Amino acid sequence: MRAPLTIAPSPDTADPRRLSAIASVGDQTVRLATTANVPLAQDSTPWVPPAALVGMRTGRDAVVYGDVSEHAVDGCSGAMSLLRSWYPERMVDVDITAPMSVPSTDTGGRGVGAFFSGGVDSYYTTLKHLDEITHLIFIHGFDIDLWNEDLAERTLVAMRKSAADLGRPLIEVRTDVRVWLDGNGVDWGPEGFGPLLAHVGLALSNVVAKIYIPASNTSADQKPNGSHPDLDPRWSSDAVSFVHDGLEATRAAKVKLFVDSDAAMRHLRVCWWNGKNDYNCGACEKCVRTMLNLYIAGGLERCTTLPDRIPVQAIDNLYLNKSAKTFVAENLAELKAAEVEDPELEAALQRALDRSEFRNQLNAARTIPTGLRNIATPQFFRFWFSRIRPPANEHLKGSR
Structure with a gap:
């Protein structure tokens, strides 16, 4: 086994809406950041899912510094075993090392979220559980590339209007974790997008205690995938539980549910x-x-x-x-x-x-x-040029 990858969170005490970390894989060190318009959890638990994926793809044990939910580490082991069974030719067994803690599981004052891209699956899950859902969650850096600020801003405007129509606040997240996953060989569709959702959801534990992840497929059409009913709940922590939702409905049935919704008909993406x-x-x-x-x-x-x-x-x-x-x-x-x-x-x-x-x-x-x-x-070339220039934290290479 090669030298472990490490993720060292670097809390920003001046901005509680920013979660950042220094990630080292071999001789490559980068600074990762996830930001939002709400306060983010400053423990290390959100970094466990992406660390596990990159470790399994690069053949490196993973070390995550800082306090991590013991429940999340246990669940991560199950998630890794499942991914390994799905992709034995791509994933290897690795260990996750992290200082574990048992935080309070009190859910008082926190709500219920749903990941919301403005698509068919999103509107179905949101309208199905609208009485329970208190927050909608949109992520720039998920299916819209970070370099594409124009499309991201137009989409955010639409998502804000849709959330307002539905009477729910929109949590707006921006993250470069997908760039790190992609750069280390993680295949986005089959492997990466569920753990990225988990990273964001765990980071939102100050605001929500439960998050719905809209299903892409029915229970009759399941296959190994980055988001899956057997995988998503395993990324849960003591503070946040993930629920894979919508297995019972085909895409046609989902559209029938929201075809009379003004919010969906005005903003469907x-x-x-x-x-x-x-x-x-x-x-x-x-x-x-x-x-x-x-x-x-x-x-x-x-x-x-x-x-x-x-x-x-x-x-x-x-x-x-x-x-x-x-x-x-x-x-x-x-x-x-x-x-x-x-x-x-x-x-x-x-x-x-x-x-x-x-x-x-x-x-x-x-x-x-x-x-x-x-x-x-x-915009595409400017973004990728910025990724290949020597980073400002070049001196951190090799540090642990």
């Missing part, structure tokens, strides 16, 4: 492609899939963040991975069951399901030039 840096591009697979959900539920014309017509011909040109084909089949079944007569759309969905893999790969190749144009912005 689903796009991962963001062509031309749009809030929703209206043309990628995820946008089209959501438009189909809304169309079948009778709400597409009311949704102001997506085109009000289905681009039927564009369906033939979409690249569909295995997960996307599942959603196509789901939408085709919903369309046939609904009181909607649209033979052209039904035929397009059937062609998508019947498409050969060769044709599917051709569609994938067509998306590459557009994708490169989408990310090749001045």
